[in-house]
Amino acid sequence: MSDKPFLAITMGDPSGVGSEVTVKTLLDKSIFTKCKPFVVGNVDAISSAIEIVGASNIVNSNKVTSLDQIRGEYGIIDVFDMNNLDFNSIQYGQLSSIAGKASVEWILKAGEMAASGEIQAIATAPINKEACSMAGYEDIGHMEIFQNQTNSSNVATMLMARNLRVVHLTTHKSLRNACDYVTKDNVLSKILLTDEYFKKWGWDSPRIGVAALNPHASDGGLLGDEEEKQILPAVNEAISIGIDVKGPVPADTVFNQNIDNKFDVCIAMYHDQGHIPIKVYDWARSVSVNLGLPFVRTSVDHGTAFDIAGKGLADHISMKESIEVAVSVVSDNKLP
Structure with missing residues (x-):
């Protein structure tokens, strides 16, 4: 301009x-x-x-x-x-x-x-x-x-602090309701939105890491089934149309991988899952950006x-x- x-x-x-x-x-x-x-x-x-x-x-x-x-x-x-x-x-x-x-x-x-x-x-x-x-x-x-x-119709909040960038599936929902929001359609929608915006911002093929909802990404279904039934199908469909996305990645791992440059951006399943790593990493410089x-x-x-x-x-x-x-x-x- x-x-x-x-x-x-x-x-x-x-x-x-x-x-x-x-x-x-x-x-x-x-x-x-x-x-x-x-x-x-x-x-x-x-x-x-x-x-x-x-x-x-x-x-x-x-x-x-x-x-x-x-x-x-x-x-x-x-x-x-x-x-x-x-x-x-x-x-x-x-x-x-x-x-x-x-x-x-x-x-x-x-x-x-x-x-x-x-x-x-x-x-x-x-x-x-x-x-x-x-x-x-x-x-x-x-x-x-x-x-x-x-x-x-489709918006998202992304928090960023230096090279750590986290798009949130949900923000202002109670934890109980946020878990219900973890569906294939909702996760896929946020993957597509994230890919769209990062391409607008200069990434040819942004590397997206999708966090799991449950501990240890559910340990093969022992700790929940949202990973198998909702998150993984969304990730696989995004991969099928050429998006560079991986997940579900355990939430205690994915954000550190973003910091280590294995991903360009992560998608968190709920408010605190994404906010905590951002604020621990560099709260003073953390910023919120809206997508959509x-x-x-x-x-x-x-x-x-x-x-x-x-x-x-x-x-x-x-x-x-x-x-x-x-x-x-x-x-x-x-x-x-």
């Missing part, structure tokens, strides 16, 4: 650390050489975060109501403020339906901009799922919100951290990495 892409940063729950990690990230001049970042959120929350991190002599917040008002210049944090939150009505670290409502409205606005092509990418700060539920929203995860907003949406969306890989909100203690590296990944995908059509 000849022009720097517009990148929206949704501020997340205003009672959490989203505004702080956003401000800390935008103190890095290099961000502005690669994109035109702006915040979809609350200008008073951003101004508060600027004070908290001690950056009042470096940056200022700038309230905008349209994209043509965005300067995209270092030293100015442009905030697309929808006037949907009185920042004085909430407190750092306190669960609030008011905050939950505002955070979802910011997500939907950013999604609207991205779906229309007005902006090129979205990087999201963390929301609080309980606060969103209190506000009456049933879709309490970013991916689910964007999926319903855009009517996207009609626009680029990345995210930090941490929560709202109510216990340290408003204290200036939050680590912003994941937000910086999220922006780097989003810009790389938009500008160069590849992962960094």
